[in-house]
Amino acid sequence: xxxxxxxxxxxxxxxxxxxxxxxxxxxxxxxxxxxxxxxxxxxxxxxxxxxxxxxxxxxxxxxxxxxxxxxxxxxxxxxxxxxxxxxxxxxxxxxxxxxxxxxxxxxxxxxxxxxxxxxxxxxxxxxxxxxxxxxxxxxxxxxxxxxxxxxxxxxxxxxxxxxxxxxxxxxxxxxxxxxxxxxxxxxxxxxxxxxxxxxxxxxxxxxxxxxxxxxxxxxxxxxxxxxxxxxxxxxxxxxxxxxxxxxxxxxxxxxxxxxxxxxxxxxxxxxxxxxxxxxxxxxxxxxxxxxxxxxxxxxxxxxxxxxxxxxxxxxxxxxxxxxxxxxxxxxxxxxxxxxxxxxxxxxxxxxxxxxxxxxxxxxxxxxxxxxxxxxxxxxxxxxxxxxxxxxxxxxxxxxxxxxxxxxxxxxxxxxxxxxxxxxxxxxxxxxxxxxxxx
Numbered sequence: 022x023x024x025x026x027x028x029x030x031x032x033x034x035x036x037x038x039x040x041x042x043x044x045x046x047x048x049x050x051x052x053x054x055x056x057x058x059x060x061x062x063x064x065x066x067x068x069x070x071x072x073x074x075x076x077x078x079x080x081x082x083x084x085x086x087x088x089x090x091x092x093x094x095x096x097x098x099x100x101x102x103x104x105x106x107x108x109x110x111x112x113x114x115x116x117x118x119x120x121x122x123x124x125x126x127x128x129x130x131x132x133x134x135x136x137x138x139x140x141x142x143x144x145x146x147x148x149x150x151x152x153x154x155x156x157x158x159x160x161x162x163x164x165x166x167x168x169x170x171x172x173x174x175x176x177x178x179x180x181x182x183x184x185x186x187x188x189x190x191x192x193x194x195x196x197x198x199x200x201x202x203x204x205x206x207x208x209x210x211x212x213x214x215x216x217x218x219x220x221x222x223x224x225x226x227x228x229x230x231x232x233x234x235x236x237x238x239x240x241x242x243x244x245x246x247x248x249x250x251x252x253x254x255x256x257x258x259x260x261x262x263x264x265x266x267x268x269x270x271x272x273x274x275x276x277x278x279x280x281x282x283x284x285x286x287x288x289x290x291x292x293x294x295x296x297x298x299x300x301x302x303x304x305x306x307x308x309x310x311x312x313x314x315x316x317x318x319x320x321x322x323x324x325x326x327x328x329x330x331x332x333x334x335x336x337x338x339x340x341x342x343x344x345x346x347x348x349x350x351x352x353x354x355x356x357x358x359x360x361x362x363x364x365x366x367x368x369x370x371x372x373x374x375x376x377x378x379x380x381x382x383x384x385x386x387x388x389x390x391x392x393x394x395x396x397x398x399x400x401x402x403x404x405x406x407x408x409x410x411x412x413x414x415x416x417x418x419x420x421x422x423x424x425x426x427x428x429x430x431x432x433x434x435x436x437x438x439x440x441x442x443x444x445x446x447x448x449x450x451x452x453x454x455x456x457x458x459x
């Protein structure tokens with residue numbers, strides 16, 4: 022059904038006046054508005070995806086229509102906005118390996134506008150050159166088909182920036198911190214933590230590293246996320262393998278307030294949207310639900326693109342651990358003994374936890390029938406295990422090589438040796454127990 026601008030204005034007014042009691046008819050009107058973006062979004066995505074893959078064969082491209090609850094939230098935050106004129110109801114996202122590739126794709130879009138099926142409209146926001154106050158980085162363009170006035174937002178991100186942005190959403194889910202919505206008003210320490218993590222490592226001072234480490238420890242950040250990731254990872258991957266979703270194009274992903282993900286795959290847009298709306302209307306307050314489109318995907322790609330829904334891993338954790346290792350080395354060299362003991366023990370505890378997770382994953386990999394029968398799945402999974410096992414060990418080895426003996430650092434060195442011996446003995450006992458059960 023086609024609605025007039027006046028009807029959309031009245032819809033926005035009704036939602037703003039009573040956002041906790043939206044009628045079924047108004048929810049349906051929002052859903053019908055979402056559906057009108059199907060055709061322009063598909064055309065724009067096909068074009069941008071083809072261009073992105075020419076720049077970066079390892080890029081991840083996806084599109085989605087904005088979630089109903091996100092449209093409602095934006096209507097409330099922006100009282101003057103008319104819902105059918107919002108610039109980001111439909112969006113494409115290209116996640117490139119590097120920032121240089123983001124700008125290569127961005128320049129290709131600008132240089133080839135005459136030959137593209139769409140044209141850039143309005144202001145271009147380069148949040149990489151000038152990040153948002155929160156630390157958010159991405160390039161945003163609004164485009165329309167040449168015979169259409171419906172705007173589609175294109176986001177161009179480097180993988181590092183994408184991992185950071187999805188980690189903010191994971192934090193919001195697990196800590197109810199509302200960083201994305203309210204900035205530093207609800208959880209100022211977590212806001213500081215993510216703001217610092219948005220910076221390049223070389224931009225961070227020693228005090229910044231200490232601040233990151235202190236917040237991480239006080240919030241049990243790595244352990245809290247790690248428990249959820251470890252709980253979800255094997256179950257989610259097993260389900261993905263059993264459902265054989267690699268040939269699907271549309272993915273409905275839902276995560277409840279406890280961080281438990283669920284997902285389904287579809288080949289047809291209308292069928293996928295019907296499943297989305299049915300699920301939304303039955304779970305308006307309890308689940309974070311997104312419907313997205315990816316082509317030629319696998320478990321690793323979709324879990325990177327939507328790590329804030331899958332909750333199985335986020336690579337920014339590696340960066341956090343590098344910051345922790347720098348805090349260990351910095352406190353060691355400055356003879357901050359209490360700080361060093363706390364930071365070093367935290368790193369060893371994380372290493373212990375990580376080793377347990379990798380052993381669990383290796384056992385699951387060896388017993389998974391689908392992985393045994395399909396070389397592509399087996400190879401992709403094996404590579405992810407090896408990457409996971411190697412990343413933290415590299416950081417740990419580099420850190421320990423820098424904790425060299427010196428009479429100036431006699432006390433922290435002695436404490437390091439004692440803690441490391443206890444850790445290695447613990448690992449030896451675990452390995453023996455593991456070998457005995459095999």
